[in-house]
Amino acid sequence: MRIQTKLSNCWIRSWEPDDKLNLVQNANNRKIWLNLTDMFPHPYTETDAEKWIEVANKPTLRTHLAIEFEGIAVGGIGIIPDDGVCCKTGDFGYWIGEPFWGKGIATAAAQAMVDYAFLNLPFARLQACVFAWNPASMRVLEKVGFVREGVLKQSRYKDGQLIDSVMYALIKEEVVDLKQKIVNQPTANKWMDKLVGSISDEATFLEALDYGRSVRQADKSSS
Ligand SMILES: CC(C)(COP(=O)(O)OP(=O)(O)OC[C@H]1O[C@@H](n2cnc3c(N)ncnc32)[C@H](O)[C@@H]1OP(=O)(O)O)[C@@H](O)C(=O)NCCC(=O)NCCS
Numbered sequence: 001m002r003i004q005t006k007l008s009n010c011w012i013r014s015w016e017p018d019d020k021l022n023l024v025q026n027a028n029n030r031k032i033w034l035n036l037t038d039m040f041p042h043p044y045t046e047t048d049a050e051k052w053i054e055v056a057n058k059p060t061l062r063t064h065l066a067i068e069f070e071g072i073a074v075g076g077i078g079i080i081p082d083d084g085v086c087c088k089t090g091d092f093g094y095w096i097g098e099p100f101w102g103k104g105i106a107t108a109a110a111q112a113m114v115d116y117a118f119l120n121l122p123f124a125r126l127q128a129c130v131f132a133w134n135p136a137s138m139r140v141l142e143k144v145g146f147v148r149e150g151v152l153k154q155s156r157y158k159d160g161q162l163i164d165s166v167m168y169a170l171i172k173e174e175v176v177d178l179k180q181k182i183v184n185q186p187t188a189n190k191w192m193d194k195l196v197g198s199i200s201d202e203a204t205f206l207e208a209l210d211y212g213r214s215v216r217q218a219d220k221s222s223s
Pocket of ligand 1: 032035095097107134135136139
């Protein structure tokens with residue numbers, strides 16, 4: 001799989017055996033580990049990288065992709081389905097190698113992954129639980145349209161510290177199905193174009209998404 005993001009030099013794609021050294025170089029960073037679950041190893045060794053590339057390519061309901069920037073794998077992005085009664089929810093996660101922070105890569109990758117997931121995977125909801133000390137990740141999610149749903153107090157224990165986390169979610173109905181309801185509105189066509197990746201303007205997308213949410217809210221209130 002290989003999907004272009006809105007950045008011309010950035011793709012999300014399957015992990016490849018040749019990514020091993022770049023994976024170790026970018027992933028072996030305490031600042032990254034500190035913001036992820038304990039599934040993510042630290043230190044991050046070549047053996048970890050080999051295992052990861054194998055696991056990521058297994059045909060399961062999990063989706064794990066590399067984030068490629070200027071020809072090299074600089075990070076990872078994925079969605080893990082919840083189980084049982086939560087099976088329509090996907091847990092959304094990503095990381096970027098530190099030398100590449102602040103270039104809009106996570107935002108571009110997250111947007112491409114959301115579009116891919118809602119068009120191809122059976123999720124009604126994508127969610128990400130961000131550690132309270134990670135405002136950069138919250139900003140990424142907000143730029144992609146996720147909504148901050150609330151604070152889960154003392155819900156995470158990382159690096160010997162008990163911390164709050166913040167639940168962010170994006171609902172498929174709001175992103176995709178609602179287009180039927182706003183199709184005649186001024187922002188609707190731009191919004192749909194954005195969904196298939198042809199508009200690079202985040203503000204237009206977020207404006208349309210907010211508009212869609214307000215239409216839904218009004219519909220609910222009047223029914
Ligand atoms: C969080 C992370 C993925 C961001 O990657 P990135 O490619 O730098 O993200 P982007 O450049 O797309 O966007 C980052 C945004 O956060 C903002 N930001 C960065 N540091 C911030 C801070 N301390 N407080 C508030 N906002 C901050 C940036 O200004 C930018 O927003 P802007 O475009 O409005 O200016 C990266 O730092 C990372 O991998 N961290 C470790 C792993 C991690 O946190 N994963 C997510 C787990 S939920």
